[in-house]
Amino acid sequence: MTDVQMADSGGRVWRPAVVIPLGILIAIAAAAMLAPLLTAFDPYETELRQRLRPPGEGNLLGTDSQGRDLLTRLLYGTRTTLMIGFAGTLFGAALGLTIGLCAAFYRRLDMILMRVIDVFLSFPSILFGLSLAAMLGPGLDSLIFAVGLSVMPGIARISRGAALSIMAQDYMAGGKVIGLPDRLLLTRYLLANAYPPILTYTMLAFGDAILLAATLGFLGLGLQPPTAELGSIAAEGRSFLFIAPHVSTAASALIFAIVLSANMLGDALRDAGDRRAT
Template identity: 35%
Template sequence: MAAISNPQLAEPAMLSRLMGRPTAAVGVLILIIIALAAILAPVIAPYAPTKLSIASRLHPPSFAHLFGTDDLGRDVFTRMLYAARTSLSVGFAVVIFASIIGIVLGLASGFFRKLDAPVSRLIDAMMAFPDILLAIALVAALGATAFNVVVALGIVYAPRLARVVRASTLVIRELPYVEAARALGVPTPTILVRHVLRNVTSPLLVQGTFIFANAILAEAGLSFLGVGISPDIPTWGTMISVGRQYMDQAGWIMMFPGAAIVITVLALQLVGDGLRDLLDPRLAKDI
C-alpha cells in the first residue's frame, strides 16, 4: 500500500503560493539577499576581515568604511559579511543535526510503544533545562569550537523536533495504509521511511525555520558571553561583545551586527509563519 502520493511539499505550486503571501515573500527576499551577501563576501568586502589599522580605530561610518571601524581598526562592514557566513552556516548545520536526532527519537517514541515512555521522559528531561544554560554547559564540556557549538545547539533543539515527529507518528501509525503495510509484511524500516517520515516532513520544515532563527540567536548569545566560537572567527555575537566596551563612543560596532541578527531572525520567522499557514490544512483555506 503506497503512502500519500502527493504530499504538500511535492506540490509544484507551493513556492508560488508561499510567495503569494506578502509577509512570507518579504522574508524569503531578505534571506536571499543576506545569503548572497554572505556567499559573495570575498567579492563584496572592501577589506580583509582581519586587516588591522590602529590609525583608523573607532572611525565612524564614512565612504571609506561604510559601517565604521572597530577597536582594532577593522572594517565593520567587511566583518559583518564574513560573520554572516559563520552565523548562517552554524544555524543551518544546527537544523540538520537537530533534525537527525529529533527524527530518530520521534519515530522511535511514536512508532514503538515500548520505547514511548523512556524516550518521552528523556525528551522531557532535556526540555526542562533552559536552552541557553544547557548550551553553555555542553559547550563548556566539549570545548569552544564551531563544531562543538553546532553539536551543543543541535542537542538543545532536537527535543522540539522529536516531540513534533512523535505527535505526528502517533497519528500516522494508526492510519489504514500503515496497518495494511504491516499486514502485508512490509519491513518496519520501509514503513518508517516511506509511509511515516514522508508525511511528517511538513511540520518538520516549519519547525526547522524556527530552529534556524533560534540557533542564530543562541550562537550570538554564546559568542557574546565568550563561550561560543573562537573570537578570531568573526560572528555577529562576537562583534556585539566587542562593541559593548565602546558603546558610548562607537555605538555602530554593536548597532550594525545587532540589526543584522534582528533582520535575519525576523525574516526566518516570517517564512516559518508563511509555511505553517500554507501547510496547515486548517489555515490553508484562508490563503
C-alpha cells in the same frame, strides 16, 4: 485589505508573509557567501590608526576597535553564524526526527524516549546550550553539537506528534499486515506524510539556533578572536557604546533581521499548513 497573492506557473500560491522573509534570508546568505567579491578589505587585517571610525566614505559602516572594516567583518561574521546555525539545526533535526519517528512507530520505546526528551526540555534551551558549550570548550564542532542538542528536543516532540497522527491511518496498519519492512514504512509512508509540520518547526528552530550561536559568541563561549562572528562582534562593541555605537548596533541589527525573518517564515508556513488542514 486582504493579503496579495501571487501564483507561479505551477499554480502554487505565494504570500508576502512567505516571500519577504525568505527573500531577506536568501539576500543575507548570498551576501555572506559572496563576501570576498563584495568587499576588498581583509576581515582580519588590523589598522589601529583607523580604529572606531564612524560610518562614512571609505568604510561604509565604519571600523571596529582594531581598525578593521566593519562591513567586511559583518559579512564574514554572518557566514560563520549562519554556518553554525544551519549545521546545528540540521544535526538537531536529524536526531530529533529519528527519535520522534521511532517513538511513534515502536510504541515499546515511546515511554523511554519521551522521558529522555522531557529531561532535555526541563532546561531552557539557552541555558542548556550555554552549559554544553562551557563543558565542551570553544571550537566549531563543540558549538554545532551544543546548538544541535539545544534544538533537538522540540523537534523530537513535534515529530512524534505528527507521526502518531499518521500511524493512526489505515494504510500504515495495512502496510504492517502485508509485511512491508520497517525501513520502508518509516521512510516512504511515515516520514513522507508527517514532514510538513516537522519542516515548519525546524524553520522556527533555525531562528533559535542562530540566536543561541550569537549568544554563545557574545558571552565568549563561541569561536575565539579574531574569527569573525556576529555575537562576538556585538560583544566587542559594547565597550565603546558611547563613542562608537555603530559596532554593536550593526551586528545586533543583523542578528535581529536573521532571527525575525526565520521566525516569520516559520509562522507563515505553519499558517499555510493550518489552512490546508482545514
